[in-house]
Every structure is written in C-alpha cells, then in structure tokens.
Amino acid sequence: MTWSQPADLRAQVERLWQRGELLRAVVGDGTLGWPLRLSLKSPSTADLSNRFDAVRGWVRDISATPCVRIEWREWTHRVQGRQRLPDTLWIDMLEDALAMIGKTGDAHRFQALWQHTAEAQPALLPWLHRSPLQTLALAEHWPRLLAVVAWVQAHPRPGVYLRQVDAPGVDSKFIEAHRGTLAQWLDLALPPEAIDHAAAGMAGFARRYGFLGKPVRIRLRLLDPQLPQLPGCTGLTDITLDEDSFATLTLPAQRVFITENEVNFLAFPPVSSAIVVFGAGYGWGALARANWLHRASLHYWGDIDTHGFAILDSLRKYFPLAASFLMDRSTLMAHAPQWGEEPLDKRHTLPLSRLIDEEAALYDDLRNDRIRPQLRLEQERIGYRSLCAALATTVQDDSRP
16 A cells, blocks of 8 residues: 555655754744645545545544644545545644654753853854754763863864863863764864964864874884984894884984784894884874985885785885885785785785886786785785895895995
C-alpha cells in the first residue's frame, strides 16, 4: 500500500528538523512558510471500490494525526455513494510542527542559547544558523565555550599554554576536546591580525591563535664518534632535541639517513660523518628549519609500498635532492619471502610528481597491483647484510666529486 501513513507525515517534519529548518524558524531566521503543506499520497477511485474497508481505516488514521489540519475532498462514488477523503494536509504553525515530533523543549533550549549568544558573542550567530543541531548537542558546554572565546578576545595571541587559560570552569582538556568548534568560533570572533591563517587543522590550533604548542621533539643518533658531541655525551649518542634546538645544532654531518622504524634507527651501523634521524611521524617542516641539514646528503629509508613512496614524495617538498635508500626494485625482488600486504586504508593511488623515473615506475607497479595485490616490503624485513652493502655503496657514491 502506497498511501501516506501518519508515520510518513511525521517523517516529513523530522526531515525539516534534521536539516535545521525548524530551529532556524524558531529564531525567525528560516525559509519555511506557514502554513506548511505536507505531501499526501491518497487512495484512488479504484481503491474505494476494491479496498473500501482499508480506505476507511486509512481515513480514520489520518484524521487522528495530531497537529495537522485537513482539507477534505468530496465526491459521489458509483458504488459507495457520497465519500469524503483527505485531500490536502497543512501544519498551520511552527509550534504545531515541533509538537508533532516532540521537539518543543529542544526548540526552547535553542532559542535560549541563541539569545544568550546574541548578548555575549553576536559574531557567533552565523555559526548557530549553520549548525543548529550541533548547537543543541553542545548546550551543556555553552557557558564554558563562550568563556574561552571571551578570554582569547581579552588576551589575543597570548603566548601561553592552553593549561594557562584562566576562564571559569575551563581546563586544557576541555579546550582540546572542543578544538574543532572553538576554531570555527574564534575565526568569527577574533580580528584577522589575531589569527595565523597558515596554521590549520587540529594540530595547528595552538599556533593559529597564538598559544604555545607542545614542542616537536626530534630524535637522532650520531653514527660517527668523531662528530662534535653535546656536553656530557660520548660515543654513538642517541639524542632527543626540540625542533628549535635541532635547527640551531649546526652538526657538520655530510650524510643524514632518515628511517621510520625505531629498530632500524637503533641498529643503524656506524657511518663516517653521518647521523640517522628517527622519522616518528612529525612533519618534515620541523626538519626543514635546520639550515645545516640542507647542506648534507639526505637519504630516506621507508617501506616499499605506495605509502612509503608518498612519504618520500612529501619529503622532497622540503628537500628536493633527498635520495631514497633501499626502496628500489632490486631490493624488493631480493626479499620476496619477506613480502607482506599493505593495508587498504594506507594505500595511495594518485600519481606522485616528485619521484625520479625508477621510483615512479616501481610506484606505478605497486599502486596498480602489477607485481602482486597490495604488495608491501616493510623496511625492518630487509636483511642487515643488505643494509650494510647499500651503505657501502651510498658512502662511496657520496664521496665522488
């Protein structure tokens, strides 16, 4: 049966709620017109003849639907005589629509939040207009969210940690948990000069609004004991520095190896005038700040899979001359017994513009599954003897004029 049922009528109003239209209408800022006409699929003349009892039940159910005004249609049926059926359904007022789906209380809460925001932070009203349902979801946090905005307005680009924000009921965990919302709000409430528009996303929240962020820590090992040591350090030292200290280190290293695997980092053999850096997932921009690093011969060692080549490609945005290390076809084919499978959520399928010809050819074979579907050779599965042989060749090549 295709006739509209009371549940179908409520569903039409529910869709208006889910789109935020009813809440926008609550504050006089919607596009709905009243009375609101509902879509109605009603029985046909043939249904009156063939399913008369069902039609009568349908009329009874529609008539009992609350908050709906019915316009009736009358005609004389050749068998059933004079009949009266619902023709057009209307919801006359916003209040009726809200009552029909049980949202009257939520609408009053939204109206109160709108009025509170209009008084405290009117610049945020466009956000409430765009996101009325999210507004309701944040209702219990609303006073604290507004308090954060007011604090940042009073202390633009404060140069302190989030832990030091002294707003009522606010701690650093609260701010971190609501960074997505606060970022949208602060963009509306702050003057342009108080925002670093180059910093974006969750990770860029602190820098975008002038807070101190957790320092990026860079871990390295000296592979040559003849390189200058930090005070108190001797031998092939394992060192961790913040990015500012790393940038000013000025190590006279001729070769720098970067590996994404900690075991490879720890077991990396001695190399003349060289260091190894543990990639660990921080952005390449932190390394790029070190001018001394741009004067070294840089070698990146990642997994032989599409994701590994995508990381190499991103590294070359900052270090165009960076070379790949143990990421070639011969290494892959020599370690067939160690092949694994690349997770689908890590795979890259788009062309990469910064790969050299040999790398691009291997990357294309991997992303198109020409060798084996989802082929992956993890860097830690490459034999230590192969590592030492590759290092000997790399050092020799770097020494050539």
